[in-house]
Amino acid sequence: MAMVYCRDCGARHSDRAKACPKCGRAVCNTDKSALVYALLAFFLGMWGVHKFYAGRTGEGVAMLLMGTIGWALIIPGIIVCIWAFVDFIVGLVNMNAPEKIFKK
Numbered sequence: 001m002a003m004v005y006c007r008d009c010g011a012r013h014s015d016r017a018k019a020c021p022k023c024g025r026a027v028c029n030t031d032k033s034a035l036v037y038a039l040l041a042f043f044l045g046m047w048g049v050h051k052f053y054a055g056r057t058g059e060g061v062a063m064l065l066m067g068t069i070g071w072a073l074i075i076p077g078i079i080v081c082i083w084a085f086v087d088f089i090v091g092l093v094n095m096n097a098p099e100k101i102f103k104k
């Protein structure tokens with residue numbers, strides 16, 4: 001067990017705590033970066049690479065299928081491009097709140 005600092009109020013608490021005991025902010029135990037997530041979504045998002053990075057395997061597989069064989073039907077390919085771009089924006093917006101992106 002390690003002690004970590006709350007990103008919001010700076011209080012020390014266990015890294016196993018689900019929320020900061022002082023301010024109640026949800027604790028993110030990941031050291032993954034929302035910026036990396038956003039960049040993966042931008043450059044490799046069509047194949048769901050950022051979803052695998054975030055631990056969301058199901059969504060990753062769905063995007064991978066849509067971004068490969070989905071192009072045979074055109075529409076799924078276009079949808080997955082828009083989806084990946086939205087994820088890119090979500091990653092940028094949540095740069096300081098990675099717990100919203102990454103599965104624990």
Ligand SMILES: [Zn+2]
Pocket residue numbers: 006007008009010011020021022023024025
């Ligand atoms: Zn706090």
